[in-house]
Amino acid sequence: MNTQPVFEYLQDLQNRIVEAVQMVDGKHFLHDSWQRPEGGGGTSCMLEEGNVFERAGIGFSHVMGSKLPPSASAAHPEAAGRAWEAMGVSLVFHPRNPYVPTVHMNVRFFVAKAPNGSQDADIWWFGGGMDLTPYYGFEEDAVHFHRTCRDALDAYGKELYPQFKKECDEYFYLKHRKEPRGIGGIFFDDFNQLGFEQSFAMLKSVGDAFINAYLPIVQRRKDTPYGERERDFQAYRRGRYVEFNLVYDRGTLFGLQSNGRTESILLSMPPIVKWRYDWQPAEGSAEAKLYSDFLTARDWLGQR
């Protein structure tokens, strides 16, 4: 299996997103390349204290090994012991203005190679998705984000968006708070059912859709006036992001436990976070509306 086209696509995607975000922010990303002692490496791009983004991280990584540990894939026990290769782009952008939502996107590819000279096939799959975490919700933004996700998927099967949306709602859920992390989006893993070419095309469609899914929302909200109250609520809600990523997120936990590069894994952490004891929004407030109208796993696109 030739993994080069996926490698090239992912590197290019990172560059395109970096450039698009720089255009909006005005400040440039820092590029930090790193090597992994066991094989491979990556580039972490980071923008801190920008004009629009308070902390925006996007990482590309391409790592490999000669022997896949049995624990690495519960879904594919037959891949254990094989040479493997994993690559992906992952990002989390934390805006400064509390009216701009935080966003996460990830596209990744994994392959466990058939032993040389064997008749077996390579085992491979794609994974990824994107999801939005507003502090102050806007239906218009939620619909736009979900519609862009749906439009990216529809050409590959009308069943994909509803299925990936459901997986997203289930995955980005804080059990200990009984709360979704945000308004969802799409999430998929272990995807290979369309064959390599079409599955890869679907991944590209998702990756390519990111800029259109998110940046129009940033443009629309980034100059909304705000004060200390909104900043405080944003910092408080970012605590949920930290709780999700450190307690539940598989990629984060796997990275930290498997001796990954800590600063690249924790690109996702917000710049400033606050915790308050048993804080509740005032009834009828804009903050209460986030909980009642947005953190509810809604069907944003209605009947199809």
Place this chain on the structure above:
Amino acid sequence: MNTQPVFEYLQDLQNRIVEAVQMVDGKHFLHDSWQRPEGGGGTSCMLEEGNVFERAGIGFSHVMGSKLPPSASAAHPEAAGRAWEAMGVSLVFHPRNPYVPTVHMNVRFFVAKAPNGSQDADIWWFGGGMDLTPYYGFEEDAVHFHRTCRDALDAYGKELYPQFKKECDEYFYLKHRKEPRGIGGIFFDDFNQLGFEQSFAMLKSVGDAFINAYLPIVQRRKDTPYGERERDFQAYRRGRYVEFNLVYDRGTLFGLQSNGRTESILLSMPPIVKWRYDWQPAEGSAEAKLYSDFLTARDWLGQR
């Protein structure tokens, strides 16, 4: 087994610590009592935006059940299925002044009761400890804290302090950062080797020592002048506290996974936290000194 004396000791300890801290801070704790649907409850005491403490939480809980899940105790598989009772006091105090260290203390008791009419004995143990997390280190404070811990233990066996200090250094360690959480202290679990009366006496000695171990350090440092630089470093270092508690701390993870009371479990979270990409202290700075001289699992009391 009569658990009432432990219950009374722990409740009283919480009250004594609340009163001592209020004397230092000038602001009063909020008292919040809660019930657990499956049995038991507790009281969380919280001081936020105080004069000395930015966020100080101390919780007492007493919970019970009729059937201990097998997963609850790897060390005592024979306790599975028994009626059980657990109680404890746990605290984390986050001071405002970056020259005052953050502190954690916990004392707890667990009993799995022998079935009625059986010849078996109750299975029980004590656990707990305290540890200190400075932002700017002072040898004098570290020695005082460790000496107070040692003095609390020596009457129960000279081997206890070295053993509990080592367990503390091993437990409060961030593997993904290759960094201790702070300057340690003492940590013990599954402790019953002195028999009930003496083991309980040791627990009381540790609990009683807390105020003397910590408050003199607070008094000594709380009026040290500081600026934005020190506050920034404090907020950055508090990120490590969050990472430890959400990624590694057994009590926190068990609580969150077992449907515990989230706000009481997350009393330990700092009030304001910052993450920065790949931040490093300037060579020779006061911040660098924390890493080189304090986060090193040192023997603070020298040869004995």
